[in-house]
Amino acid sequence: MSFFSRRQQMGWAALIMGMSVLLSRFMGLIRDKVISFLFGATRESDIYFAAFVIPDFINYLLAGAYFSITLIPLLAVYFEESEEEGWRFFSTVFTWIALVITPLTALAMLIAPCLARIAAPGVNAASLPRLVLFLRIVMPAQVCFLLGSCFTAVLYLRKQFFVPALTPLVYNFLIILGGILLRQRGMEGFCWGVLAGAVLGNFLLPYIALKGGEGLRLFFSLRHKGFRKFVLLALPLMLGQSIVVLDEQLVRIFGSLAGTGAISWLNYARRIMLVPVGVVAQAAGVASYPFLAELVAREEYSRFHQTLNTALQSVLTLLIPLSIWMMVIAEPTITLIFQQGHFSQADTLQTAGLLQISLLAVCCWGIQQIIGRAFYARQDTITPAVLGTLTTLVSLPLFYYFTQWMDATGVAVASALSMGIYTGVLALWWRARFGGDTFSGLAVGQLKVLVLSLVAALPALLLVRLQPMGSAYSPYLVSFCIITASGLCFGLLFALLSSYFTPVLVRPFLMKAGPLGRRLMR
Template sequence: MRLTTTHKMGFAALIMAGSVFLSRLMGLVRDKVVSWQFGAGAESDVYFAAFVVPDFLNYLLAGGYISITLIPLLSKRFEEDEADGWRFFSSVFWWAALGIAALTAGAWLFAPELARLVGPGFSPEKQARLTYFLRIILPAQVFFLPGACVSALLYIRRQFLAPALTPLVYNGCIIAGGLLVSGRGMEGFCWGVLFGAATGAFLLPVMAARARGGRLPDGVPGGLHLVFSLRHPLLKRFLLLALPLMLGVSIVAMDEQFVRIFGSMAGEGAVSLLSYARRIMLVPVGVVAQAAGVASFPFLAALAARGDDAGFDATLGTALRGSLMVVIPLTAYMLAVALPTLGLIFEGGRFSAEETVLAAPLLQLLLLSVPFWVVQQVIGRAFYARQNTLTPAVVGTLATLAALPVYPLAVKLWGAFGVALLTTLSLFAYTLALSFFWVRKHGSDAFTGMGLLLLKSLLLVLPGTLLALAAVHFLPHRLPGWFPGLYAYLPAALRHAVICGVAGLAFAVTYLPLARLFMAEALCL
């Protein structure tokens, strides 16, 4: 049976969704180890803050978007002239490697000054510790960017397995480092970051690329043929596409950094609590939003290259509708069980029940942003598929600049709660503006039926959400009376798991029949 483009895109999305889900799961395991050993305190605050500068350097060179700018150009060049395609790829690879190496070296030298900049609310002792962590983690960026170039090559070949395994290896190394290096605070986790970047982000995709030689079934060249070259006619076009991503400051890329920077001003433990809550929020974002965006992009790029506008709009609409039909009920359920979810995953060791209660409203606020993540991830890649990186960059920069001066006020008024609230509102504004400019430039065909879908989805999840919330509220008070002998001996994590399970059952038996009656397409994904 010949697979259609929709089937292929769906299969690719499933691979990426599975990878992201396992990666997020490992990320939660990693943070569970952190929370168990260090809770929400000074050492964990410093550890989370240590990623601000490295992540910004990666973003500055468009590391997270290297495949977006490279895939359309390299795909076309390979079709026209394979040998010249490899010369173009080599030029991008070496410029990326040299650029990130130079920036990393500069940041390493000025680590003390950068520590004061990203941890303005930290004490001098915490800033000194932050400097030490920075100098361990920073060199990891040298592996991320060149590895992203090789992963882009694998995406062109529709080889999703190695890029899918990359975050799993990376997170596995961090966990191993934290467990193996004891008695030195969180230093072991930092060494795990460096080793994970070298093996997972670089060596793994390189080995995967080299393993498939010759020409592949789709006509794409296999192997990995690098030559040292810093000049190519297409470099200018590549830089013109990448420059807006380098210079444009997107609220999507910076929200985690703002959480850490402004969280440091909200008191001890705020950075950690916000980071733990954000980690859980990123599970549906990664499984649905990022997977849909990554998987749809090669297909959208191919349709744009062929000038198939009708097919492009249909594929974009399918990606948007399918993602939202999955993410809205998932988000509604997670909103209801925010507190027991935090308790199940993090509570124990040095992470207390009181910290679970403090983190729950932060998680609920951040979860409200998940549907907006879905839309902006897919629409953003639709812009990139049409080789328009300027519009998302300008819109993202304006949204970030508008939010930046409000963060100190939000922290002053509401502390960590204000950081979470402003993050969600900023993402909503960015998504709305990005969608507006897409419709203005390319029409609204991709959004056909979207309003009705959203309305139906929200109405259908409402009864189940209310029932799940009731279960979360009443069960902790009722279960001890119903099962006095058993409940007293249950560990806290198991109690939270029971509540999540009962609430999930209540949500499912309410939502699924309604969805079957009024939105059967949601059950056919």
């Protein structure tokens, strides 16, 4: 058995996928750095980011991001029954996905000029052919994403994690490579890199891993007893277009109405904002989900609400101070990461302001990650989908009004407000159905954390404003030193204050922080 088809135990699997996520985020940052260096925040970069609105929407519409949730459990059932039954079910799903996504992609490529006007209504007539070209290049990648995810689901079922871990790394690497090698053709090179990455990383690599491992049996099949159940499981996720998954597309669509560079500024700001969301909120949501599902299965609802409350307290105790500190260092962060080449100081100021607004919604992202999975743990995929769709419809006039009023700033404000509305509705609905035990003590505890975070941010803010190193040094060195110094200052002061005023909330984190954390607890 080859190295890439070897089965992994749970500990190794977690390590492999964790390293994959970390490296993928790092490569994504390098990718955006290369884009900002070569093209800055210009009409060309705006068109590139806008080209993903329609393809991403099609992917969301077909629940491409939820294949693991819907397909793997059913695959496990039918492969347990027999190999023949498992491959027949898999082939049926694969056949129908191919029959849906292939003509849909072909149609989208054919009517790309019409779709381009929807994706970026603010793009002028001279730039429209360029957007159509980009859209037609990246659109076929969706076929590879969806069909490749079927292969990946089988690899996960076999507990073979190396190739799924490599997939996003190959994808990002080829985007960067295409952009650099074809930079004379503008952002078109990055588009070809997207297509190459999808074909090689997302489709061929899992396919080869399956064929060369324990084997792949794929044939044309339109009927299987489990296909109806698969569709019923996936349907709420397909039809319920939540603001969580559409936020990025709405930001791009309305960003096109906010002037040249707006889509790029918003994209760079959103990329940084999602770092704490991914590292803290998403990780906590994924980690808490199996425990919540197990408690529901045992009907231990008291412990279920207690676990949910603990998860919310822990996530917010981390996200509130982290988001406030990131607001303080927004400008030096953007300077250090993006300000180089064609990305100017003016672009830095614009992006930093949008980042500060976006960070206001980080806590809402954290709450919805936990509450959403609590609904899933109770086998309710419909409620988050319906509430998310309704919130999206309510958000559309907000995006339009604020964009007309404040341009790119208005788009960021509308995005933050939309996430706040969705989180509030989701939490209120949960409270109405299951009571307030989940949120017991949450408001009081997190209000204390907020006050302590604001106090701890004051000396860090002074460091950023005063810039004691002056302008004689490189702006990147100055930014790095300010981020480091303000982080140490903020972190130590917040830990000291919270260990005294909110010891119960911070104890789990301080006890894992080594000797210094344990000394602060004493």
